[in-house]
Amino acid sequence: MNLRITYLILFFSGVIYAQENQTQKTYTLSLEEAIDFALDSSYTAINARRDIASAIKKKWETTADGLPQINANIDYQNNLKQPVQLLPAEITGGPPGTFIPVVFGTKQQMSATATASQLLFDGSYIVAVRASKTFLEYTDTNAKKTALEIRENVIDAYGNVLLAQESAAILEQNKTTLEDNLEDTKAMFENGLQEEESVEQLKITYLQISNELRNAKRLISITKEMLNLVLGIPLEEQVFLTDDLDSLAEENISLELLNAPADIENNLDYKLARNLTEQREHELNLEKSKALPTLSTFVNYGTSGYSQEFTFLNDNQDWFQSSIWGVSLNIPIFSSFQRNARTAQARIALDKANTQFEQAKEQIRLEIKRAKNNYQFAVEKYRTSKENLDLANRIENKNQIKFTEGIATSFELRQAQTQLYTAQQELLQSMLDLLNAKAALESALNTPNLNFTNN
Numbered sequence: 255m256n257l258r259i260t261y262l263i264l265f266f267s268g269v270i271y272a273q274e275n276q277t278q279k280t281y282t283l284s285l286e287e288a289i290d291f292a293l294d295s296s297y298t299a300i301n302a303r304r305d306i307a308s309a310i311k312k313k314w315e316t317t318a319d320g321l322p323q324i325n326a327n328i329d330y331q332n333n334l335k336q337p338v339q340l341l342p343a344e345i346t347g348g349p350p351g352t353f354i355p356v357v358f359g360t361k362q363q364m365s366a367t368a369t370a371s372q373l374l375f376d377g378s379y380i381v382a383v384r385a386s387k388t389f390l391e392y393t394d395t396n397a398k399k400t401a402l403e404i405r406e407n408v409i410d411a412y413g414n415v416l417l418a419q420e421s422a423a424i425l426e427q428n429k430t431t432l433e434d435n436l437e438d439t440k441a442m443f444e445n446g447l448q449e450e451e452s453v454e455q456l457k458i459t460y461l462q463i464s465n466e467l468r469n470a471k472r473l474i475s476i477t478k479e480m481l482n483l484v485l486g487i488p489l490e491e492q493v494f495l496t497d498d499l500d501s502l503a504e505e506n507i508s509l510e511l512l513n514a515p516a517d518i519e520n521n522l523d524y525k526l527a528r529n530l531t532e533q534r535e536h537e538l539n540l541e542k543s544k545a546l547p548t549l550s551t552f553v554n555y556g557t558s559g560y561s562q563e564f565t566f567l568n569d570n571q572d573w574f575q576s577s578i579w580g581v582s583l584n585i586p587i588f589s590s591f592q593r594n595a596r597t598a599q600a601r602i603a604l605d606k607a608n609t610q611f612e613q614a615k616e617q618i619r620l621e622i623k624r625a626k627n628n629y630q631f632a633v634e635k636y637r638t639s640k641e642n643l644d645l646a647n648r649i650e651n652k653n654q655i656k657f658t659e660g661i662a663t664s665f666e667l668r669q670a671q672t673q674l675y676t677a678q679q680e681l682l683q684s685m686l687d688l689l690n691a692k693a694a695l696e697s698a699l700n701t702p703n704l705n706f707t708n709n
Contacts, residue, residue: 280492281485285412285502288485288495292408293401293704296486302397309393316386320379326368330566333361360560367556374550374581377543385536392529399522401704402697404484409693411481413686416499418477422470424678429467432460432671435654439664452657452664459668463675503685506692507633511699516622518615520700527614534607538600544593547585554578618698625695632684632691639681646670646677 283291293299340353348354373379436456442448479489487493518524555577565571586593653670656662696702 278491279487280494281487282494282496284496285409288412288481288493289405289408292404292485296404296484298400298404300486302400306390306393306397309390313386313390316382319382320373320376322370322372324368324370326366328364328366330364331362332564333359336361361562362564362566363558363560364566365556365558367554369552369554371550371552373548376548376550377546378540378548381536381540381543385533385540388529388532388536392526392533395522395525395529398700398704399526402522402700402702405702405704406690406693406697407484408481409689410686411477411484412495412497413499413502413689414477415474415481415495416497416502417682417686418470418473419495420499421679421682422467422474424682425463425467425470428671428675428678429460429463432456432463436460438658448660449664455664455668459671499682499685503636503688506689507636508692509633511692511695511701512626512630514699514701516619517699518618518622521618521622521698522700523614523621524618527611531604531607531611534600534604538597538604541593541597541600544596545586547583549581549583551581552579554580622695622698625691625698629688629691629695632688636681636684636688639677639684643674643677643681646674650674 281291336357336359338355338357341356342348342350343352343354344350346354436453439448439453439456443450443453478493481493482489482491485493555575557573557575559566559571559573561571650670650673653662653667657664657667
């Protein structure tokens with residue numbers, strides 16, 4: 255009986271596991287495919303599209319203020335205690351100086367009213383419509399900047415996964431080589447051909463490499479989850495990368511970028527700063543417009559019914575019609591200089607925005623220069639790291655032969671090995687730095703043609 259229960263548990267566990275595996279998706283992506291995927295599906299991209307949609311609705315909300323407005327109103331009143339008025343008793347033949355209580359109207363009444371209004375002139379409305387267009391431009395520009403940031407984040411996350419994978423592969427190879435060296439040295443020590451210190455020196459290196467390898471393997475999992483987060487993919491789903499660091503580094507060496515003109519007007523931070531100045535201009539014009547008169551018109555139509563009982567749904571209920579048309583003109587005359595104070599504040603805010611705009615232009619010029627310098631340095635560092643790795647390889651090989659022949663000490667071999675391992679990691683890191691530096695320069699120049707606003 256217990257055996258049957260065990261089989262059933264294993265069977266259903268297998269079914270559940272298979273169902274879970276079927277629900278998990280796998281992705282195979284190159285770097286460019288990963289960027290396109292993130293621009294469409296990342297959490298940041300989704301919210302950026304929502305910001306644009308909200309700005310479009312905000313623009314229409316502002317525009318609708320100047321379009322015809324129609325409102326309807328239904329009122330029902332039941333005078334639980336009707337008000338009493340006192341009239342001179344003389345009108346009914348009563349003695350002078352006395353009064354009689356009189357109730358006017360019916361106990362219940364209902365009315366329905368519809369009013370259509372139209373704004374004819376309002377200076378603040380004109381300014382608000384222009385400001386809403388500027389706000390929409392700001393949101394669109396900010397979305398494009400977000401797209402560039404997403405691209406940079408994907409490149410960095412994708413590169414970090416490759417860095418962790420290739421670093422682990424190199425460390426695994428180094429560990430295997432060290433194991434062989436350690437075994438050979440132990441054998442030589444046992445035969446009296448090497449000192450015990452040689453074994454200990456190699457063991458130190460072996461333990462260090464083993465520790466770094468374990469850490470590198472853990473980093474692979476972490477960097478993959480970071481990439482999933484940037485792409486907008488659940489952390490437990492698998493993403494397989496088709497590019498490698500070496501190929502990406504070679505493909506991203508483009509010295510033409512260093513000679514690209516520094517057109518700051520194409521920079522998105524420049525556009526955002528200019529947009530901020532335009533918003534401050536609208537705010538100043540808004541305060542000025544408040545001194546202008548406003549003109550609107552309306553037409554009203556209503557019907558009312560009166561009864562002692564609730565008979566408003568009956569066919570024989572009498573309804574009395576009414577209608578009003580009118581024009582309203584509001585002329586600001588004197589506000590105790592309140593409008594002047596608000597206008598002065600808006601003008602000061604505009605002056606500050608203009609100063610900030612000038613500062614932003616200089617900062618952008620500096621940013622582009624710095625991005626070019628960082629990219630050039632990254633290219634030079636990558637090329638130097640490749641040469642250094644070749645040299646470190648040759649030095650390590652020579653010391654390996656010398657150590658085997660008894661010419662070099664174990665300390666010298668360990669130094670050569672440590673130098674080689676450092677050169678390997680520096681080359682991998684220089685590849686990632688090259689990718690990130692180019693992405694930063696392209697963002698500063700706004701050269702990538704990215705767009706997720708219409709998806």
